[in-house]
Amino acid sequence: MTVGADLKQCLATIKSIEAGLSALAINTNAADEQKLFHEQMLTMEEIKHDLMQRIGEVEREEEQYKGF
Amino acid sequence: MPGWLEVVVRGVLFLFVLFLTTKLLGKKQLSELSFFEYVSGITIGSIAAEVMMGLENNIWHGIIGVAIFAVLPFFVEILSLHSKTVRDVVEGKGTVLIKDGKILEDNLKKEKYTTDELLQLLRGKDVFQADEVEYAILEADGKLSVMLKKDNRPITRKDLDLPSINEKEPHTIIMDGEIFDEKLASAGKNRAWLKTELAKQNVTIENVFLGQVDSSGQLTIDVFDDKIEVPKPQDKPLLLANMKKCQADLELFALATESEKAKRLYASNAKKLQESMDVLSPHLKG
CATH class of the missing domain: 1.20.5 (Single alpha-helices involved in coiled-coils or other helix-helix interfaces)
Known part of the structure; x- marks a missing residue:
């Protein structure tokens, strides 16, 4: 797999983790657990933004990585 | 009235009286924690049996007897709620049998417990070596409470310096294939959520014998058909x-x-x- 594909797969996994954490935060009854899951979800969002930015750079440098 | 019919009538009547008595005295009576509860439990039962079977006894005398052993302990209990002195006399105090890891022979003798009996009580607490015990007290109801030395106690999250987790009690929301809406609501869920979760695990509600939700909102179920393997929440x-x-x-x-x-x-x-x-x-x- 190319670097571009690898990066995009990683981004997809991060997105799935974020969604999973969000679901856990909604489902749990304990308030502190809810808060914890929510905070970590925000961390995932930061990582997601960084990754998306990097993917943008890579796509600009290497035309063939474009797509999806 | 023929004898057998009288036994039936008395039996039903006393069952009813005993039921009311136990309700009046509450859960504490059933636990037989103190002297009064122990004695009144035995006596009430004996009176009821005696009057029920001995037809020559007056039925009202029997009921009065039961009432005395119900009402007196009831008032003593109220009294002991308010006064520590009364409580100590009536309900008794625990006796320390092991202190600082050493067996107190004098107290053992005072309670007339032999070494074998002490060891038996300790074994009941899964302690096979007296050396493991830091402190043990013989409670007023004859049970032994044991505090193990720190080294012999089960390890906890605190011992391991793990972050504390606040876990709430699980809720039982399905019993015998029937949904309990009240429990469902106290778990903060609704029927739509339950439907989705059951669909996820590929079972129908009729098939579920027991369903519980833990504090993190995970549904665990047991199905009637034990041949079906239910996937664990992943x-x-x-x-x-x-x-x-x-x-x-x-x-x-x-x-x-x-x-x-x-x-x-x-x-x-x-x-x-x-x-x-x-x-x-x-x-x-x-």
């Missing part, structure tokens, strides 16, 4: 595995890239993910 372990994978990926990217800026970006994000994993893993395991 959301949390899967999430943790995904995080581990992503963290490893990011570290790999950091090593592979030649751009200094990108390297730093990957490394910092890998670190963030690692930190996040560290705080989440106690909650995501099991």
Whole structure:
């Protein structure tokens, strides 16, 4: 797999983790657990933004990585 | 009235009287914690049996007898609620049998317990060597309460310096294929959620013998048909595995890239993910 594909797969996994954490935060009854899951979800969002930015750079440098 | 019919009538009547008496005295009577409860429990039963079977006895005398042993302990109990002195006299105090890891022979003798009996009580508490006990007290109801030495106590999260987790009690929402809406509501869920969760596990509600929700909102079920294997909830372990994978990926990217800026970006994000994993893993395991 190319670097571009690898990066995009990683981004997809991060997105799935974020969604999973969000679901856990909604489902749990304990308030502190809810808060914890929510905070970590925000961390995932930061990582997601960084990754998306990097993917943008890579796509600009290497035309063939474009797509999806 | 023929004899057999009288036995039936008395039996039903006394069952009713005993039921009312126990209701009046409450759960405490059933636990037989103190002298009064122990004695009144035995006596009430004996009176009831005696009057029921001995037809020559007056039935009202029997009921009066039961009432005395119900009402007197009731008032003593109210009295002992308000006064520690009364409580100590009536309900008795515990006797310390082991202190600072040493058996107090005098107290043992005072309570007329032999060494064998002490060992038997200790074994009942899963203690086979008296040396493991720091402190043991013989309670007023004859049970032994044991505090083990710190070294022999089961390890806890605190011992391991693990972060504390506040877990709430699970709610039983399905029994014998029947949904309990009240329990469902106290778990903060509704029927639509339950339907989705059951569909996820591929079972119908009629098939579920027992269903419980834990504090993190996971549904665990037991089905009538024991041949069906119900999948265990995998959301949390899967999430943790995904995080581990992503963290490893990011570290790999950091090593592979030649751009200094990108390297730093990957490394910092890998670190963030690692930190996040560290705080989440106690909650995501099991």
